Amino acid sequence: MKTNVEATDEIHRRIEVEIPWEMVSQEMEQRYRELAGKARLPGFRPGKVPLAVLRQRYGKQVREEVLGRLIDDSFEAALIQNRIRAVSLPELQKGDFQEGRPYRYSATVEVQPEIAITTLDVSVESKPVEVTDDMVAQELTALQESKAVLVPVEEQRPARQGDTAIVDYTARHQGQPLEGGSATNHPLQLGSGKALPGFEQQVEGMEVGQVKTFELEFPAGWGPPRLAGQPVSFEVRLAALKRRELPQLDDEFAADLGLEGVETLEQLKEKLRRDLAERERERLDRESRRQLIDKLIEANPFPLPPSMVERRQERIASQMEMYFAEQGIDIYEKGLRRQQLKADMRERAEREVRAALLLQAIAEREKIDAGEKEIDQAIERMAAEANMEPSRARALYAEPEARGGLRARIIEDKVLDFLLKRLNIDGKEAAGETPAPGGEEDGQQPENGEKS
Template identity: 30%
Template sequence: MQVTETLNEGLKRGYAITLTADELDAKVKEKLADAQPDIEMKGFRKGKVPMALLKKRFGQQLLGESMQEAIDGAMNKHFEETGDRPALQPQVKMTNEDWKEGEDVKVEMQYEKLPDVPEVDFTDLEIERLVVPADDAAVDDALKSLAENAQSFEARAKTAKAKDGDQVVIDFVGKLDGEPFEGGTAEDYPLVLGSGSFIPGFEEQLEGVKTGEEKSVEVTFPEDYGAENLAGKPVVFDVTVKEVKKPVAAEIDDELAKKYGAEDLEALKGQIRERLEAEYRGAARQVLKRNLLDRLDQKVSFDLPPSLVDAEAKQIAHQLYHEEHPEDHGHDHGEITPSEEHVKLAERRVRLGLLLAEVGNKAEVQVTDAEMTQAIMQQARQYPGQERAFFDFVRQNPQMQQQLRAPIFEDKVVDLIVEQAKVTDKEVSKDDLQKAVEALDEEEA
């Protein structure tokens, strides 16, 4: 078999592969010889069918199979000898499309090879890590929020008007075309105004009511409401206000702590402090990772496969289009041409992706089964009641597995690089950390 180079420009490679008729015939005969001992045919004992008859009977069937195996074998041998790693699946096509049996098979193979990623010394990288202590003020703010969530309600004066955040205890009867409808009646219902628990427009019309007041509330059910007989229909609720109550935050004491599963107030404060510090560390890591990637993007340069950059740029453009046009749920918007900014961002992502992959592979970074299981469980929580189905879907979908594995691998490689870099801790306020995180979102946009 002959393999001749036809293209060598940058990362692009092209080869002409010639499989001679004699080589192909030998491959077919080899397959027939391997199968001969097990073949039975009328008039012959098992394993004694003549080769000429076997070739006449099965030759055409084995021809295409032998051709594909020979070409695949030549490609694999080529990649082993050259060390090339194609960025995408190589393009392979026959150049003599009018091929007939007995002729040589001529194939053209083209691909873009992955670049040689240079060795990088990470020990001279200087990066800053933001550190935010969970001070007493932050803990007190969190305690106040917990107390508000554990609030109770106390009766207002009978002349007081209900306002947003108040609880109104009401009886109501819903009527469609003057007749009560099923599920539209309740007594002593405690409704917190502004909670959004009723259909749009209902709670707003009860702001300003007083204890003992009767009011007709006119609303229209949403078009996508679950009950078809009510969807999009205007209705009237006859409402009687039995009591108006104001919210009262719970006392910040040991009893509040026990409501949240802590032994006492000091123990609750300790739990809050740990949670806040974990949140701060997570946010600070986002900033650290971005700064590290920025430094690596400036530090490392090498040729990029155009096909990978083009695919990434199109994906970025497509994603941003849908973010800017949330009303367009389909994909019939035609081709979206990436801008120069999209291409620039794509080049950064491809470059850093190849670099991190190379560093991780050389360091033999692995994503464990336990880490994958945890990632799947986190995703499965988005589908309550369907967790098992989601698990099965991921097991049967290699592409989905890769989507879950990739960010875990990347984070482990980033940690590996951070361990080698010169990291300086800088204590900042919670507000400064928040601004740094918000700046990341602005840069990404």
Template identity: 30%
Template sequence: MQVTETLNEGLKRAYDIVVTADELDAKVTEKLVEAQPEIEMKGFRKGKVPLPLLKKQFGERLLGEAMQETIDGAMSKHFEDSGERPALQPEVKMTNEDWKEGDDVQVAMSYEALPEIPEVDLSQISLDRPVVKADDAAVDEALANLAETAQDFKARRKGSKAKDGDQVVIDFVGKVDGEAFEGGSAEDYPLVLGSNSFIPGFEEQLVGVKAGEEKAVEVSFPEEYQAPNLAGKAAVFDCTVKEVKEPVAAEVDDELAKKFGAEDLAALKAQIAERLEAEYAQAARAVVKRALLDKLDELVQFDLPPSLVEAEAKQIAHQLWHEENPDVQGHDHPEIETTEEHSKLAERRVRLGLLLAEMGQKAEITVTDAEMTQAIMNQARQYPGQERQFFEFVQQNQQMQQQLRAPIFEDKVVDHVIDQATVTETEMSKDDLQKAVEALDEE
């Protein structure tokens, strides 16, 4: 086998590979010898069929397989000997298209090599980490929100009309064509007006009713209603209003704390402060990560494989186009042109992606099975009732596995780099942290 370099320009490489007819013949013979003990043929005992006869019978069928294996072997040996890694799958094609059995095989292989990634002295990187404490005002605001979600209702003054957001306690009987239907009646039912928990149009007709009033509510069941015998049917609900109640926020006290699983109000405040500071820390990490990536982008420069940059620029352009055209769900749209801005962002992403991958490899960072399982579970929650099918889909889809693994790997590498850098903690207000996070989306 002969391998001849025909191009070495920047990261572009090209080689001519010649596999001789004798090498192919030897490969076919090797395969036949390996299979010979298991082959049976009329007139011969198992394993005793002569090689010339086997070659005549199966040689042509094995020739293509031998050709592919030989070329793959030549490529693997080339990358092993040279130490190069292709940025994308190498392009391989036969150049003697008039090839016939007995001829040498001539193949052209071309690819873009991944560049040499320079070392970065991580100890020279300085970062500021925002630190935000959960002050009393933030805790009180969160408590007020909790009290609102745990609201109760108290009776309005006698004769008051029900407003949107009020709770009306009603007895009702639903009828279709004058006949009461199963499941259409209830007594002392507490209905919050505006909650959209009843058929469309029902709650709106009870706005303005008073305690003791009777009201015939006329509605139509939706065409897609779950009970086929009621779908699309007009109905009348005879309602008797027993009480009209207004919403009142729960008192911020120990009883409220117990509703949320805390022993008392002090324990609930401590839990809220802990949760808020965890949220602040997550936001601060996003700010530190962006600052780190900005510094790495400034510190490290190397040649980038044009094919990777072009593919990334197309993906960015495609994603941004869909964000600007949310009504277009599929890919039946005009070709999207990439701009200089897309290419510039693509260069940054490719450079940082290659750099982080190299750093992670050298630090022997891996994504564990447990981390992958957790990531799959988090995604599966978006498909309630179909979690098992989602797990099976991911197990069979290498691309999906890579999409889930990549961000986990990147975050672990980023944490590793931050651990090696010089980090100064800087206290700031919640509002300033919010502005810093909002600035990330603007860049």
């Protein structure tokens, strides 16, 4: 088999392949022998159909089957032989079949770009971890709010913001009850903004036992599309009125939380301060990594294969669909179209593909890898964080594609760790020796996260 590769541009390769006639002929003869044992034709005993008859009856079918198989096999061999990282399916230009002559075809594919890393010396802003007394006070207030209880409002007064109104209501459109448009003893927190726009304001001022009828216009994206812009009538009865009662912030409150090492209010404040500091460190680390990736992308430009961006857009759209579906939301019921969703995600998809390719190139240059032991340890950590049985977590990453994806993420994290240690946070060379980046001995070279 002969091959010739032409770089039509930075991200496309045209591969010309010539398959010797001997190979084509052998494959066709083998296929005819297989047919001879199976073919059932009138006038011939099983297994006794002459080759000339088989050629006449099945010639086109055999030729297409054999050439298809040879093209598939030779194309894969050409990629390996020429070390081509194809990231798209091939666009084939099949040649003419001529008896006794080599078969020729060409295939054009998108390839992973060759990234020339011009610099890793970029500036990343340093921010200290700061936890103020106000931040601790806000956490303490949020904790106090989470332990609030609803108690009946004793005095006879109108409902107001901050109250929880217990209401019975019925909704009608054009005089007919709406499906799912009625409820009894429904808790409505006034001032929360969670109800249909205007609904909470109508309930404010009502007194227990009062019945009120009012009309609201359904905004677009709220409820069934057919109701968008339509007036809907509501009949509401205020069945009860409750208020939130907050617990006292004292040692008893702190002890009742059941937190390890917390018996007093001061101990609780210290724990909240430590937790805030840890969260702030994690936030600043994420921000440093985001800045680092953006600066590296800006400093090391390269072309992107369109098929990789398209696949990443598809993946992001699918993830968003799954996320909203788990919340019981069909985003397409609200007028959004999938093509528009994908188009809106293009900039994000391009950044993610650029980041993945660039970090992979740095990993290869610096010989940063992830071994099997590291992958197993990562699975164990994820299982512990998700409170999942380790065996179940291992099963989720048993397939090569899932395990390969996890390995790629580990390598990316190691590259970013390496770069952040290599640089002072202001972008100057770190003092001392550059840390050794290598992975475990049994590691493999990182593969591209995108599949062709």
